[in-house]
Amino acid sequence: MIIQEQLRLFIAALREGDRRRSFALVREWEQNGLPDDLLYNEILIPALVRFGDNWESNDQGVVEEHVASQIVRHILAYKAVTMESDVSPGKTAMVGCVPDEHHDLASLFMANALEDAGWRVVHYGSSAPVRDIVQAVGRYRPDLLCLTMKSLGCLDATLKLLEQLRATYPELKIMVGGISQPSMRAILAPHVDVFADSLTHGVAAAGELA
Amino acid sequence: MNHPGETLTFSAIAQADIETFEKQKEKIVTAVTDHLFRCTALSDALSDPEHARIARECVKIFTENFLTTVKYQLPEALLDYVAWLRGFLASRSFPPSFIPHLIAGMRNAVHAFLEEGRSDDICAALRTLRLGELQRISEVRA
Numbered sequence: 001m002i003i004q005e006q007l008r009l010f011i012a013a014l015r016e017g018d019r020r021r022s023f024a025l026v027r028e029w030e031q032n033g034l035p036d037d038l039l040y041n042e043i044l045i046p047a048l049v050r051f052g053d054n055w056e057s058n059d060q061g062v063v064e065e066h067v068a069s070q071i072v073r074h075i076l077a078y079k080a081v082t083m084e085s086d087v088s089p090g091k092t093a094m095v096g097c098v099p100d101e102h103h104d105l106a107s108l109f110m111a112n113a114l115e116d117a118g119w120r121v122v123h124y125g126s127s128a129p130v131r132d133i134v135q136a137v138g139r140y141r142p143d144l145l146c147l148t149m150k151s152l153g154c155l156d157a158t159l160k161l162l163e164q165l166r167a168t169y170p171e172l173k174i175m176v177g178g179i180s181q182p183s184m185r186a187i188l189a190p191h192v193d194v195f196a197d198s199l200t201h202g203v204a205a206a207g208e209l210a
Numbered sequence: 211m212n213h214p215g216e217t218l219t220f221s222a223i224a225q226a227d228i229e230t231f232e233k234q235k236e237k238i239v240t241a242v243t244d245h246l247f248r249c250t251a252l253s254d255a256l257s258d259p260e261h262a263r264i265a266r267e268c269v270k271i272f273t274e275n276f277l278t279t280v281k282y283q284l285p286e287a288l289l290d291y292v293a294w295l296r297g298f299l300a301s302r303s304f305p306p307s308f309i310p311h312l313i314a315g316m317r318n319a320v321h322a323f324l325e326e327g328r329s330d331d332i333c334a335a336l337r338t339l340r341l342g343e344l345q346r347i348s349e350v351r352a
Contacts, residue, residue, distance in 0.1 A: 056294075058301035152287055153274040159282075183284050 003042045006034075011047050014068040022071045023078070036079060036116055040109055041199060044072050048105065069105060076108045085116050091210055094142035096124035098149040098176075099133065099157035106148040106178055110196075113203045114146070119210075130161045137169055143210050146202065149178045155187070162191035173209045177202050218285040218338050222331040227324060228281050231332065234323040235273060241322060242269045245315030246308075255305050264302065268295065272312060280332070292339070296346075306347045313340040 006029060013021040029039065051068040054060040095111045097104050104126040111123040122140045124133075137145060145165070149158055158176075165172060177196035179185055185195055193209055196202030231238070246265055247256055256262050272295070279288035292309065299308055317336045320329045 056298055056301070058298075152278055152291060153271070155278050155282060181284070181287050181290065183286050184282075187282050187284070 003038065007043050007046055010043050011050060014047055014051065014071060015064070017064070017067045017071075019071055019074070023075065026075050026078070037113070037200065039079075040113065044075065045109065045199065048072055073105065073108065076105075076112055080112050080115065083112070083115055085118055091118065092120045092122065092140065092142045093144040093146055093206065094122045094124065094137060094140055095146040096128060096133070096148070097126040098147045098154045099128065099130050099161055100154040101149055101151055102126050103150045104148070106150070106199075107146070109199050110146050110148065110177065110202055113199055114206060117203050117207065119144075119206070130157055130164060133161055134164050134168060137165060137172065142172070144173045144175060144206055146175045146177065146196075146206070149176060152184075155184065158188065159191075162188060166191050175202060175205060175209065218289060218335065218342070220280045220283050220285055220335055223280055223335065224328075224331065227328050227332060228277070230324050230328060231277060231280070231320065235277065237323050238316065238319040239269055239273050241319035242273065242312065242315040245318060246311055249311050249315075251307055252305065252311060255303075255308070261302070261304065264299075264304075265308070268299070268308075268312065269315075273316070276316070280335070285335075288339070289342075292343070296343075306350070310340050310343045310347070313343065 006025070010022065010025055013025060026039065048068065051060065051065045055062055055065040093111075093114045095107050095114065097107055107123065107125065111121045115121045122136075122142060124136065128136070147158070147161075162174065165174065173193045174191065175194050175196055176188060176192050179188070179195060180197075185192075189195075194205045196205060243266055246252055246269065247262075252265075256265055272291075275288060275291050279285065279291075296309060300306070313336050317333050317340070320332050320336065323329075324332070
């Protein structure tokens with residue numbers, strides 16, 4: 001089955017809010033050998049983008065968008081639980097959202113993808129304040145901190161976080177995903193080692209940083 | 211006429227004025243919301259509860275994003291956000307004049323809550339932004 005057809009089937013299942021069908025499709029493709037990176041990059045992420053676009057254009061309501069997000073969230077949890085990758089000692093990534101950012105699905109994708117690539121991952125999700133993230137970096141001592149950011153309103157708190165992290169842990173490698181605006185990147189750039197352009201790019205860049 | 215993105219700049223706005231804006235943010239949000247709900251051109255649209263809810267949320271987020279982009283000198287990011295907002299509101303049958311009214315409300319509020327003379331540079335940026343939106347509306351109508 002070609003990937004576009006798989007995407008079409010998955011979107012149709014999401015549109016119906018059909019959890020069992022969505023999960024069954026993923027299980028079926030998994031049994032047929034579909035790699036996780038293709039599942040993430042060619043099916044799950046494009047499907048979520050489609051639902052986000054449909055909400056923006058008012059073709060679907062926010063509940064339909066949340067239903068799709070929740071199904072994908074469960075699939076990512078299933079993938080995380082059943083993953084059989086070898087975790088290399090000494091490569092730890094801490095993954096989560098910047099302060100004030102509530103859209104945490106990108107960080108879930110990154111957590112799974114990094115684990116798939118052999119990283120030990122500490123995933124904290126969203127809604128963590130600056131001080132707590134800084135303290136947690138001291139506790140978990142990651143080699144890499146992967147932050148995801150979507151909303152413009154998070155810039156202030158993100159800059160505060162990055163300044164504190166750089167002052168406290170100058171050796172920490174920091175990656176930020178979710179920002180494409182060049183002028184926003186320019187503001188954060190003095191504190192960031194790499195900006196992830198996509199999930200695939202982020203995983204590759206993490207490997208080069210560590 | 212230039213596209214507003216070519217002329218919008220925040221470089222004249224003093225740090226002290228941004229700090230005052232931040233301190234007065236809640237009052238500004240309330241004043242802008244009141245302005246929109248008093249505006250006769252929007253009364254039909256905002257009589258719908260869902261439109262009214264979206265309008266209130268728009269004021270809060272626009273104010274936050276305006277403050278952030280002014281603070282960090284990011285006029286392009288504000289224009290990107292306004293472009294997104296334009297599409298979002300159009301797909302929900304908001305009148306095209308909603309964003310110009312929103313900006314006008316913010317100009318009034320900034321003028322009211324910042325000391326005399328301190329609001330001029332912020333108001334000038336908002337005026338440029340509003341003119342750009344009005345220009346877009348007239349281009350679409352033409």
